Amino acid sequence: MSQTVDLSLATRASDPDAVPGLIKDINNLHSSLKEGDEETRHKLAIKARSLLQSLLTPREQMLQHTWADPGLDAAIITGVDVGLWKLMVKNGVDTPQKVEDLAKSVGMDPVLLGRLLRHVCAMGHLEEVAQDEYKLTNFAKSLSLDVIGDGYVALLGGIGRSPIEFFKFLRETKWQNPIDAAHTAMHASYNTDLPNCFEYLRSIGMGPQTNHHMGGYRQGRLPWMHPTVYPVEKTLFADADTSPDATLVVDVAGGLGHDINEFKKYYPNHPGKLILQDLPVVIADVKGLDTSIQLMPHDFLAEQPIKGARAYFMHSILHDWPDDVCIKILSRLADAMKPGYSKLLIFECVIPRTGAYWEATAGDILMMTQLSALERTEDHWRQLIEGSGLKLKITKFWSSGQSDIENLIECELA
Ligand SMILES: C[S@@+](CC[C@H](N)C(=O)[O-])C[C@H]1O[C@@H](n2cnc3c(N)ncnc32)[C@H](O)[C@@H]1O
Numbered sequence: 001m002s003q004t005v006d007l008s009l010a011t012r013a014s015d016p017d018a019v020p021g022l023i024k025d026i027n028n029l030h031s032s033l034k035e036g037d038e039e040t041r042h043k044l045a046i047k048a049r050s051l052l053q054s055l056l057t058p059r060e061q062m063l064q065h066t067w068a069d070p071g072l073d074a075a076i077i078t079g080v081d082v083g084l085w086k087l088m089v090k091n092g093v094d095t096p097q098k099v100e101d102l103a104k105s106v107g108m109d110p111v112l113l114g115r116l117l118r119h120v121c122a123m124g125h126l127e128e129v130a131q132d133e134y135k136l137t138n139f140a141k142s143l144s145l146d147v148i149g150d151g152y153v154a155l156l157g158g159i160g161r162s163p164i165e166f167f168k169f170l171r172e173t174k175w176q177n178p179i180d181a182a183h184t185a186m187h188a189s190y191n192t193d194l195p196n197c198f199e200y201l202r203s204i205g206m207g208p209q210t211n212h213h214m215g216g217y218r219q220g221r222l223p224w225m226h227p228t229v230y231p232v233e234k235t236l237f238a239d240a241d242t243s244p245d246a247t248l249v250v251d252v253a254g255g256l257g258h259d260i261n262e263f264k265k266y267y268p269n270h271p272g273k274l275i276l277q278d279l280p281v282v283i284a285d286v287k288g289l290d291t292s293i294q295l296m297p298h299d300f301l302a303e304q305p306i307k308g309a310r311a312y313f314m315h316s317i318l319h320d321w322p323d324d325v326c327i328k329i330l331s332r333l334a335d336a337m338k339p340g341y342s343k344l345l346i347f348e349c350v351i352p353r354t355g356a357y358w359e360a361t362a363g364d365i366l367m368m369t370q371l372s373a374l375e376r377t378e379d380h381w382r383q384l385i386e387g388s389g390l391k392l393k394i395t396k397f398w399s400s401g402q403s404d405i406e407n408l409i410e411c412e413l414a
Helices: 007-011 015-030 037-057 058-082 084-091 101-106 110-122 136-141 144-157 168-172 187-189 195-204 207-217 234-239 260-266 325-334 358-371 378-386
Strands: 126-130 134-135 247-251 273-278 294-297 313-315 343-348 392-399 407-412
Touching: 007 058, 007 392, 037 144, 058 084, 058 110, 058 144, 084 101, 084 136, 101 110, 110 126, 134 136, 144 195, 144 207, 168 187, 187 195, 187 358, 195 207, 247 260, 260 273, 260 313, 313 325, 325 343, 325 378, 378 407
Parallel strands: 247 273, 247 313, 273 294, 313 343
Antiparallel strands: 126 134, 343 407, 392 407
16 A cells, blocks of 8 residues: 655654654763764764754755755855955954944845845854844854865855756756766756866856865865875885986876875875876966976876876776776876786775765765766776776775775775
8 A cells, every 4th residue: 555644744843752862872972972083973963963863854845955054055155255254254263243243344235135144143153243243153264264265166156956857857868877977967967068077167256266175175184194094114115216307296186285285294205206197287276386296287088198107096086087087097107007017096985885974975976976977986986997907906005994984995906
């Protein structure tokens, strides 16, 4: 017999029976939480989210998703765009600030700004001091940082329509798993023929904001060269060629060079050369790196010019592409690798078979809706790297242990 739900379900707390157990779990986790224990903090945050969801009614959750969150995004993006968050921080991180004064400084109608900030406050991201007067929370302070604030501008202001209108794209493509990099929901939503969302964002003047977001989402994650993730001295330095021309690491499509610069800071006395590669337009924007790092414009679909490096490293690259493009990228690298010496190091999400973490599943949907790409499971990585005729083998998945968001997938020539 087919079932239905009664409308009254929408206005009752979603799971009141779960509340006592969740409060107990939260207390237990909180009592064992120590400074820097990210694993426990993650678990606690997930329990706290479950508690909130148990208490909210389905109607309230629907309003949060469809009214409150988009409204908050509208206020945050506008604030970044007019320099509001930077101004508020400049005025004083703990200083009460009046809407009227702020509106004058950023050239906004005070009525408009008052309405936006009232919602930001109602959502818990500003502290109300008096009517139309607020203090910054830590979250609101962080919006003044380009690596935090610019993500809202690029991902929501620039290409935010793609996930919202994904269902229309799926109607057109008859609900098939998207695997065509040249025909994505982003192409359909923005009616563009540009090759991908990176090019599209650049074309609308949001290249710098996109690069800042790349630097932002990685914050707080352990870098690949951290000794608890990958024992670089043992795996790369031992037996490395120490001649002046030898290359230690090529960071392929390394963006503005966050990873390679961090490597230099961790291991200032490394053997060999460090090379940063990316498209010419990105390399032209690189600044502030250690001067010993060589900058090299390079398209990863073309022949790899650096042969026989100790390691070819890629971070958050293959998740941008469906398998057919990944195979082309990987084959260029395999062709350049020296048997028995070169390693291919892929720093990416490895989604477990069950119990996937929300950052990984969110990344997967982001890749799917913007790029027809994906975050991969261990099985999928094995099939891509070892089952595509690439002459590569995976030697080990090195886990960062941080809710398994990113692993270093170490490969060699088979
Ligand atoms: C998601 S970002 C990752 C950047 C960097 N590895 C990081 O983790 O911050 C993807 C990078 O791929 C670069 N890219 C895209 N297409 C490329 C191509 N054909 N050749 C080389 N780099 C490319 C982009 O410019 C961008 O810097």
